[in-house]
Amino acid sequence: MPKVIVTRKTPGEYDIPGAEVVIGREGPYETQEELLEWIASQAPIDVIVSMYNDRVDDAYLDAAGPTIKGVVNFAVGHENIDVAACARRGVKVGNTPKAVTEGTADMAILLILAAARRMTEAGRYARSPEYAEKGQLSMSDLVGLDIAGRTLLIVGAGRIGYATAMRSIGWGMNVLYVARSRHYAFEFAPLNARKVELDEGLAEADYISIHVPYSEATHHMIDARRIGLMKKRAVIVNTARGAVIDEQALVDALREKRIFGAGLDVYEHEPILTPGLAELDNAVLMPHIGSGAGRYREMMADIACQNVRAILAGEDLPFEVKP
Numbered sequence: 001m002p003k004v005i006v007t008r009k010t011p012g013e014y015d016i017p018g019a020e021v022v023i024g025r026e027g028p029y030e031t032q033e034e035l036l037e038w039i040a041s042q043a044p045i046d047v048i049v050s051m052y053n054d055r056v057d058d059a060y061l062d063a064a065g066p067t068i069k070g071v072v073n074f075a076v077g078h079e080n081i082d083v084a085a086c087a088r089r090g091v092k093v094g095n096t097p098k099a100v101t102e103g104t105a106d107m108a109i110l111l112i113l114a115a116a117r118r119m120t121e122a123g124r125y126a127r128s129p130e131y132a133e134k135g136q137l138s139m140s141d142l143v144g145l146d147i148a149g150r151t152l153l154i155v156g157a158g159r160i161g162y163a164t165a166m167r168s169i170g171w172g173m174n175v176l177y178v179a180r181s182r183h184y185a186f187e188f189a190p191l192n193a194r195k196v197e198l199d200e201g202l203a204e205a206d207y208i209s210i211h212v213p214y215s216e217a218t219h220h221m222i223d224a225r226r227i228g229l230m231k232k233r234a235v236i237v238n239t240a241r242g243a244v245i246d247e248q249a250l251v252d253a254l255r256e257k258r259i260f261g262a263g264l265d266v267y268e269h270e271p272i273l274t275p276g277l278a279e280l281d282n283a284v285l286m287p288h289i290g291s292g293a294g295r296y297r298e299m300m301a302d303i304a305c306q307n308v309r310a311i312l313a314g315e316d317l318p319f320e321v322k323p
């Protein structure tokens, strides 16, 4: 009977008829070595459902044994997988797009709103004894930024970028987008968005939302120079991958109030934050839970199973990551 392992416990069902399914632990592995030991203890394995923080390389594939046919990432991002190493061994790679789109777009909007309305600072104040002692705030305390009619720049015009842009319609925002190719869905109604170069968009936008995948090309795409192009009232949010932004440069800009605020769900050295970031009032921070709402994680398990079943049947994967 083929064997499928899921390296961490996730919500959802793993319905894979005719296969033995072993689910790993709930919490994280202390080290990659510990993860590889657990994988090796389960070998021989046919398919692994990996997590976005598993490093899938030759050692990982060796641990699974020579029967390994596929790796399915429980995520849409797949920069943790050495896809070329998988291809060399004829190991198929899949991911779980679509299920994560709505939840992550919600997170981008949450971060925009929270940063614009100074939620870190205001939330702390509301819980502090000072609030009760001092009484009502004056009308000029904790005033944030307005959103309606402002300009939103979407960097990375894919599924999540589009879903985020669509959510901005209620605010009547002027939408700009950055991508390598034209995305007509952005340019048609109701978005009527304009494709711009990144530098131009950063200088024009009031709100910037990052949705590009992490790659060599997007590493530090938002660096100190580009942060310097942003307006003083700009808010940048990142729900994609931390290292798309030079986090030290962002911390410096936020500390010196060269931009208004930032909202981050992802970090350059996750789960370690750049020193000083956690203390900043103008940063709204979430612990990489973009897809973590309602049914989305169950849907991810369902999509992972579609890929696993296809791998076991020797069929094309419905959601394949090509080398």
Ligand code: NAP
Binding pocket: 076, 077, 078, 097, 098, 100, 101, 104, 155, 156, 157, 158, 159, 160, 161, 178, 179, 180, 181, 182, 211, 212, 213, 214, 217, 218, 239, 240, 241, 265, 266, 288, 289, 290, 291, 292
């Ligand atoms: P997607 O549909 O593949 O969209 C990514 C878009 O980025 C593509 O349309 C692509 O358009 C554009 N792009 C790629 N490289 C680029 C570059 N160098 N410069 C400019 N644009 C570039 O992916 P998605 O489903 O929207 O997901 C986006 C990312 O969100 C994932 O890769 C993942 O890292 C992250 N994510 C995070 C969470 C979370 O929990 N925070 C959850 C899900 C996903 P062109 O090819 O036209 O350039």
